[in-house]
Amino acid sequence: MPARVTVDLFMGTSKYPFFAEPIVANRIAIAGATGAVGKLVRQMLESRDFPYDSIKFLASKRSAGSTIEFKGQPHTVELLRPEAFDDIDLVIGSTPDDVAAEFAPWAVQRGAVVVDESGYHRMLDHVPLVVPEVNPDAITGHKGIIASPNCSTTQMVVAMKPIHDAARIKRVVVSTYQATSGAGVKGQADLTDGSRAALEGNRHHYQAFSHPIAFNVIPQIGSHKHDGYTSEELKMLYETQKIFGDESIQVCPTCVRVPVSNCHSESILVETETPISPQQARELFAAAKGITVVDDLEAGEYPMPSNCDDQDDVFVGRIRKDLSCENGLAFWCVSDNLRKGAATNAVQIAELLVSEKYSACGSSS
Numbered sequence: 001m002p003a004r005v006t007v008d009l010f011m012g013t014s015k016y017p018f019f020a021e022p023i024v025a026n027r028i029a030i031a032g033a034t035g036a037v038g039k040l041v042r043q044m045l046e047s048r049d050f051p052y053d054s055i056k057f058l059a060s061k062r063s064a065g066s067t068i069e070f071k072g073q074p075h076t077v078e079l080l081r082p083e084a085f086d087d088i089d090l091v092i093g094s095t096p097d098d099v100a101a102e103f104a105p106w107a108v109q110r111g112a113v114v115v116d117e118s119g120y121h122r123m124l125d126h127v128p129l130v131v132p133e134v135n136p137d138a139i140t141g142h143k144g145i146i147a148s149p150n151c152s153t154t155q156m157v158v159a160m161k162p163i164h165d166a167a168r169i170k171r172v173v174v175s176t177y178q179a180t181s182g183a184g185v186k187g188q189a190d191l192t193d194g195s196r197a198a199l200e201g202n203r204h205h206y207q208a209f210s211h212p213i214a215f216n217v218i219p220q221i222g223s224h225k226h227d228g229y230t231s232e233e234l235k236m237l238y239e240t241q242k243i244f245g246d247e248s249i250q251v252c253p254t255c256v257r258v259p260v261s262n263c264h265s266e267s268i269l270v271e272t273e274t275p276i277s278p279q280q281a282r283e284l285f286a287a288a289k290g291i292t293v294v295d296d297l298e299a300g301e302y303p304m305p306s307n308c309d310d311q312d313d314v315f316v317g318r319i320r321k322d323l324s325c326e327n328g329l330a331f332w333c334v335s336d337n338l339r340k341g342a343a344t345n346a347v348q349i350a351e352l353l354v355s356e357k358y359s360a361c362g363s364s365s
């Protein structure tokens with residue numbers, strides 16, 4: 001049994017005990033490899049030179065048998081089934097929730113560790129919900145499955161982190177402007193095909209959305225849950241509280257789908273316990289890992305989907321005092337939902353799992 005130690009993966013002192021051994025991840029499987037997120041996971045593993053001996057790509061029977069190019073080599077997509085996880089050490093999963101619920105136990109029972117991007121495992125007590133810039137050491141309590149948060153939660157908590165550390169955030173009011181790629185390959189196709197059809201005066205049968213997304217905005221993402229909130233909005237509330245380990249943080253979200261192909265935008269108001277000026281906030285954001293500040297209203301410079309696409313950072317701008325609240329701060333936040341909102345975060349978690357930092361940073365306790 002590996003020794004239990006207390007470590008700090010990035011900075012400060014961790015209070016989480018964990019097993020000292022990094023996992024050995026020589027044999028990797030990408031579940032949902034043909035999807036919008038899976039495609040990015042493949043690109044990131046290539047570009048970041050993630051270490052492995054063997055890799056396989058899994059999807060449904062729709063894609064099984066097709067060929068994927070990875071590091072210049074052709075790979076045949078295999079059917080996602082229990083035996084696909086024989087001899088696999090690490091799985092990065094980007095499948096729908098119901099598929100993740102089924103395959104993750106197959107993989108864990110065969111000894112693999114699963115990094116899951118679906119919503120299925122996120123709120124389970126025994127599953128850490130991890131954003132490496134915010135709560136990296138939560139990873140150490142894992143029991144075979146580690147969850148990556150909802151894309152709109154991830155960019156918000158990365159932006160909240162430096163402000164929360166400096167002045168403790170009590171309350172957040174957030175409105176999202178979410179891209180169609182957040183609904184996967186079908187969502188991306190709906191925007192282009194639906195826009196073309198609308199311009200040509202034709203009807204389009206939308207697959208991912210229950211209303212036209214071309215030339216429209218839809219103030220509903222996910223299903224109706226309770227008290228007038230949608231599933232996407234409640235994810236932003238509960239996931240934020242879990243990641244910060246603080247159920248007293250209040251979050252009032254409104255999630256809206258907009259006709260933008262990629263990158264979610266968010267208008268965020270935070271109320272802090274102690275005052276924080278816009279200039280202090282700007283400096284804290286600029287010093288934080290994973291955040292880029294673009295903030296010059298006079299010059300017309302701020303983050304937009306068009307200047308944040310295909311990048312791994314979370315971008316913030318329009319940083320200003322919330323005039324309606326004594327300790328209030330308002331800002332605008334944009335991030336590539338397929339990257340930091342999904343693939344980048346999952347690959348960062350995988351990198352932490354195999355990293356020497358996982359065992360080398362602390363003292364025995």
Ligand SMILES: NC(=O)c1ccc[n+]([C@@H]2O[C@H](COP(=O)([O-])OP(=O)(O)OC[C@H]3O[C@@H](n4cnc5c(N)ncnc54)[C@H](OP(=O)(O)O)[C@@H]3O)[C@@H](O)[C@H]2O)c1
Nearest residue numbers: 032034035036037059060063094095118151182184185342
């Ligand atoms: N899109 C985002 O911005 C985002 C952000 C954060 C988290 N996520 C989460 O990531 C997951 C994937 O999202 P996505 O946007 O990449 O969706 P997507 O484009 O629809 O891709 C879904 C993937 O899952 C596979 N799949 C579907 N049903 C399957 C089945 N029965 N058996 C095996 N494989 C199956 C698909 O394979 P086929 O090609 O064979 O159909 C495809 O590879 C979802 O849980 C989503 O909530 C997405």
